[in-house]
Amino acid sequence: MLEARLQQANVLKKTVDAIKDLVQDCNFDCNDSGIALQAMDNSHVALVSMLLKAETFQPYRCDRNIALGVNLVSLTKVLRAAQPDDVLTMKAEDAPDSLNILFESSENDRITEYDLKLMDIDQEHLGIPDTEYAATISMPSAEFKRICTDLMAMSESVTIEATKDGVKFSCTGDIGNGAVTLRNHQVEEKPKENIEIELTEPVSLTFSLKYLVNFCKAQALSDSVRICLSNEVPLLVEYLVSGQSYLRFYLAPKIGDEE
Amino acid sequence: MARTTRSKAAGASTAEASNSISKTSTSQSKYALSPESANPPKIFILPKKATKEARVVSLLNPRYSKPTRYLVCPETGIYEFTRIVAPMSTPRSWLIERRNGTGDVLQEKKEQKKSADGAEFSTYITKGADLYVSTPIDPLFLKSSQKRALFVPADDHFDRIQQAAPDLHLWEVLRWGGGRVRALLEARMAAVCETAQAGDERMFRFSEEKLLAEVLGKARRMVLPSSLEEKFVTRVLEAPVLGVKRENTATTTTAVKSDSQPETPTETEAPASSSVPESGTSTPRIESAESQSSISSTETSASLVSEASTAATSVAGTVITEEETATITTAELAPAMQASDEVVRLQRLRTAFNFICSSYVPPSQAAVLKARLQSQSQPQAESQSQQEKKAANTTTTPTTTTTGVDFTPLETYLSEIARLRAEAAAARSAGDYSRKRVLDDEELAERAEKKRRKEEDETKKKAGESRGVRDLKKVNTQGMRKMSDFFKKKA
Numbered sequence: 001m002l003e004a005r006l007q008q009a010n011v012l013k014k015t016v017d018a019i020k021d022l023v024q025d026c027n028f029d030c031n032d033s034g035i036a037l038q039a040m041d042n043s044h045v046a047l048v049s050m051l052l053k054a055e056t057f058q059p060y061r062c063d064r065n066i067a068l069g070v071n072l073v074s075l076t077k078v079l080r081a082a083q084p085d086d087v088l089t090m091k092a093e094d095a096p097d098s099l100n101i102l103f104e105s106s107e108n109d110r111i112t113e114y115d116l117k118l119m120d121i122d123q124e125h126l127g128i129p130d131t132e133y134a135a136t137i138s139m140p141s142a143e144f145k146r147i148c149t150d151l152m153a154m155s156e157s158v159t160i161e162a163t164k165d166g167v168k169f170s171c172t173g174d175i176g177n178g179a180v181t182l183r184n185h186q187v188e189e190k191p192k193e194n195i196e197i198e199l200t201e202p203v204s205l206t207f208s209l210k211y212l213v214n215f216c217k218a219q220a221l222s223d224s225v226r227i228c229l230s231n232e233v234p235l236l237v238e239y240l241v242s243g244q245s246y247l248r249f250y251l252a253p254k255i256g257d258e259e
Numbered sequence: 260m261a262r263t264t265r266s267k268a269a270g271a272s273t274a275e276a277s278n279s280i281s282k283t284s285t286s287q288s289k290y291a292l293s294p295e296s297a298n299p300p301k302i303f304i305l306p307k308k309a310t311k312e313a314r315v316v317s318l319l320n321p322r323y324s325k326p327t328r329y330l331v332c333p334e335t336g337i338y339e340f341t342r343i344v345a346p347m348s349t350p351r352s353w354l355i356e357r358r359n360g361t362g363d364v365l366q367e368k369k370e371q372k373k374s375a376d377g378a379e380f381s382t383y384i385t386k387g388a389d390l391y392v393s394t395p396i397d398p399l400f401l402k403s404s405q406k407r408a409l410f411v412p413a414d415d416h417f418d419r420i421q422q423a424a425p426d427l428h429l430w431e432v433l434r435w436g437g438g439r440v441r442a443l444l445e446a447r448m449a450a451v452c453e454t455a456q457a458g459d460e461r462m463f464r465f466s467e468e469k470l471l472a473e474v475l476g477k478a479r480r481m482v483l484p485s486s487l488e489e490k491f492v493t494r495v496l497e498a499p500v501l502g503v504k505r506e507n508t509a510t511t512t513t514a515v516k517s518d519s520q521p522e523t524p525t526e527t528e529a530p531a532s533s534s535v536p537e538s539g540t541s542t543p544r545i546e547s548a549e550s551q552s553s554i555s556s557t558e559t560s561a562s563l564v565s566e567a568s569t570a571a572t573s574v575a576g577t578v579i580t581e582e583e584t585a586t587i588t589t590a591e592l593a594p595a596m597q598a599s600d601e602v603v604r605l606q607r608l609r610t611a612f613n614f615i616c617s618s619y620v621p622p623s624q625a626a627v628l629k630a631r632l633q634s635q636s637q638p639q640a641e642s643q644s645q646q647e648k649k650a651a652n653t654t655t656t657p658t659t660t661t662t663g664v665d666f667t668p669l670e671t672y673l674s675e676i677a678r679l680r681a682e683a684a685a686a687r688s689a690g691d692y693s694r695k696r697v698l699d700d701e702e703l704a705e706r707a708e709k710k711r712r713k714e715e716d717e718t719k720k721k722a723g724e725s726r727g728v729r730d731l732k733k734v735n736t737q738g739m740r741k742m743s744d745f746f747k748k749k750a
Contacts, residue, residue, distance in 0.1 A: 127746060256738055
């Protein structure tokens with residue numbers, strides 16, 4: 001039996017919105033510590049990992065591990081009916097056929113209830129080790145999104161180069177080339193606009209901009225984004241939801257097809 | 260020599276030798292075009308031996324029970340007319356020219372009559388390029404439709420036919436030539452009837468056995484024209500061509516054959532000759548050829564006609580006998596599946612038999628004859644089969660039995676051919692991509708169902724797929740490694 005009550009429906013709404021453009025169907029794995037999700041895109045070059053900790057919900061109850069196989073487009077349709085400030089409650093049996101979703105309006109006494117059919121999804125789970133990244137960049141999520149969308153007008157891939165001087169996003173396309181360089185930037189009054197670069201060694205990697213732009217749909221979840229790079233490993237783009245809950249995206253770097 | 264025959268006046272025309280052609284004309288003026296004649300002249304080729312007493316009369320067509328014109332000569336017998344038509348693709352017309360002083364008395368009389376009307380009797384162009392060739396017909400066919408199981412005098416019999424079609428000229432014909440026509444008819448009637456003498460009158464009772472024997476005898480004597488030979492003998496017996504090589508040899512043999520037997524239409528009374536119905540209607544010959552075909556090939560009237568006309572006009576160059584062509588065939592064809600001489604002979608016999616039946620015997624009777632032929636061949640089959648096999652192995656020795664013919668070797672050969680054809684068709688449908696396979700309804704329905712289900716699945720899948728996911732499919736992921744290369748699977 002699962003029962004999870006979320007004070008703001010918006011959190012789940014934005015999370016699902018961010019994931020639904022990367023994967024089609026996936027399992028929400030519920031256990032006593034929270035609701036987790038891990039899925040890869042069709043090409044298996046990107047991976048999304050979500051964790052909504054039990055603390056995010058109030059209350060949260062999950063007696064047994066339950067996998068809720070959900071089509072994310074369908075779930076989006078249901079969540080669209082929720083107002084951002086509605087209280088959202090998810091309920092499911094131990095071996096559920098459907099997921100019950102309830103929206104309670106905080107302003108009036110309106111109650112909206114949906115039952116979403118579930119499906120069996122056979123999914124493999126990858127173990128993701130804790131990695132010490134060579135470079136970690138924290139920056140406003142809106143800034144990252146802007147860089148990615150701007151550069152996508154030029155090219156389909158971007159090279160992210162982190163040095164002690166700063167981080168440079170550069171690309172070369174048919175019409176020319178372009179680059180955005182960011183430096184460490186900290187202002188006490190506006191912590192949201194802080195840019196922080198932690199570097200243990202210089203890194204330069206190339207990624208598909210289409211995927212990065214796709215990840216940026218999670219921008220609404222959080223004001224800041226953390227970008228972690230190391231040579232020879234996937235890029236990590238992390239959005240913190242609240243507390244220890246997160247939404248993480250991994251993307252394999254492009255190797256050897258410059259030009 | 261020139262002689263004019265209009266179909267109306269045909270009865271008055273006399274019979275002289277006639278390889279030459281003559282004309283009638285109704286043109287009125289030199290300059291203005293005269294209106295088309297409602298009854299334009301027709302061109303007939305009449306037999307040389309027909310006497311002056313010969314007349315064109317209407318008698319009942321034995322096959323179609325329709326009044327049909329025949330040429331009856333008290334001396335030499337009865338002739339039917341075969342219409343030879345120009346092919347539709349190349350329209351032709353006749354220029355009929357009159358030559359003065361060559362016409363006989365009747366001819367001149369007619370001319371005088373015409374000129375008295377003010378009509379110019381001169382050259383005429385007819386747009387119908389039909390040529391009517393008269394060929395002898397066995398009178399026994401003319402009085403078929405015998406059904407009664409009683410002995411009846413010939414008069415009663417003729418009476419009945421005359422009553423069935425009162426406007427025809429049977430009685431008149433019987434009186435001609437001092438009863439010679441009648442004697443001829445009775446003689447032929449005797450060939451297919453059991454006779455008994457009652458006083459001074461001869462009584463006739465129709466006998467199917469006799470008719471069968473008679474028809475079979477004709478079929479044996481009949482030489483198939485090349486068109487029939489090719490369509491119903493060579494092609495039917497041809498084993499499916501598995502290689503290109505064999506096809507070549509097959510066509511050469513047919514070419515040889517068409518050279519060898521062009522004269523058939525006039526040779527026997529049966530083949531390739533047909534009666535001329537009322538003017539303007541198409542000849543029933545084509546119908547009969549089609550209805551008789553046991554294989555699927557259908558003849559177009561054009562090809563039939565062109566073949567017929569070449570057969571009529573071409574002169575036999577090198578005459579090769581049946582046996583010789585057969586041996587040529589065996590020599591050139593690959594021996595994988597080769598019809599023996601016996602089988603070829605039987606197929607020819609059957610084709611000829613069917614042809615006669617479908618051209619001259621009423622359908623009901625033809626069915627009876629065919630059934631009889633079949634049933635007669637069965638009991639003899641076992642006793643004869645060994646003997647026939649021997650004969651087939653050495654040389655062709657036609658069986659001399661008067662009635663029964665054993666078709667067993669032919670049947671076995673045909674079933675073997677059918678099997679080979681089915682195999683070849685199966686092999687081709689697997690290997691030949693240029694040809695669309697013919698599907699039966701069930702298969703089609705199944706395929707449609709499958710397609711529908713697939714489409715349904717696809718639309719469902721599309722509905723569950725966001726635009727972002729669709730767009731990501733187009734992304735070039737070259738040079739990007741799979742996630743599983745970096746992260747190991749959890750147990």
